[in-house]
Amino acid sequence: MAKVCADSICKIELLRALSPEVRDCLLSRARTRDVKRGETLSWQGDRAETLKIVTRGWVKLFRVSEEGHEAVVNTLGHGQSFDEVPALLGGESAVSAEAITDATVLMLNLSDICSCTNARAELSQAVLSAAQIHMNSMTNQIEGLKIKTATQRLGEFLLQQSGEHDGLRSFVLPFGKVVLAGMLGMKPESLSRAFSRLKDVGVCSAGGRVEINDPATLRDWMLQQSIR
Template sequence: MTPRDREIAEGSLLLSSLRRPVLDGLLGSARVRNVQRNGTIFLQGEQATAIFIVLEGWVKLYRIAPSGAEAVVGVFTRGRSFGEAVAFRNDTYPVSSQAVTDCRVLRIEAAQFLRLIEDTPGMATAILAATFTHLHALVAQVEGLKARTGAQRVAEFLLELTDCAEGACEVTLPYDKALIAGRLGMKPESLSRAFSKLRDHGVTIKQNRAAIRDVGILRDYAEDDPASPWVR
């Protein structure tokens, strides 16, 4: 584990509230895993024995429906953890995990974490905080699917990527458009239509780059209530 790896892990929501001795004990037994793009981290139905923190790159969680269709549950990047809830219950993973890009993940054995919880009850707060964050993200995802148009969901996605508070900005799409569509609950053809619609709001897509003419205008569009024309 490099000093940068440790810095990212210590800054994650799962570990950031832990005291130094506890961190040292936990990270001392953790292992870094390099995973190539499209590599599997774990499969749906496998015994959940570990928790993971993304150190570099992007990881997706997905389920395969009985029909064979893939449903993207979440996409995680640097500093985000996943697998906590089921690993602590000694359950099976309800989703599969795959590297979207070449990535590095930190594997922490759940048994080690549970032993430390017994000795340090305050660690439970960290687990609850991480679990709440995942739940909040899922609630926001459901809300977006129900309360936002496809183009608005794409606008919100682009705004999450930008580090500009206002004015013009350019962002790089972090992974392919098929996965973006899956994450946003859309079909690829619907994503293409959404990109086209966003041209009217100052967004130009060229390959994996998105140029935003004005972040404030795009934010106003993303936050606008689609039902507002019906209630004015």
């Protein structure tokens, strides 16, 4: 049985949407898995037995093409989940998942749903919300890849990070730059050059720490790119 800090659970949106009964029922059957950086959690095409929630560290979702190239589809941190829909409907995972830092993942089996009243309805609702969030994020990504430059995508990512750190102008990148490059759809060398281009608009990057002197300047600069 899962032993998860109650405090930690409160921060997981997907679980907060459930009634205490259903939540406890699910958690009582849940498993947690601790993994080291580099370990694979699940494979694309495998039957998704469980809904996974990252409770510590970071996980990347990715695909590998027949030619052996890797595309990072998303990176998930604390409280974020994946495989929600296939776990509920019974389908296969669309992506593989690997820990990019040491991490802990909570795995919920939705198929043997408890007998609580409304369990199914509550779960559907929660999973739909999660799907909506994922679809928005994917739509943003597609938009970025189709009509923005690599440097613009990096700028956007940094502003978003800054936002998640309560608007702090200085923060630490949550994972390495190789993964970040993959996430933004470029090579590590290009990411390095994108960072140096942003130096001119007051973005300093030293080690994993990034400092945005003036978010407004950065935002303006990004808009002026490719006006036409």
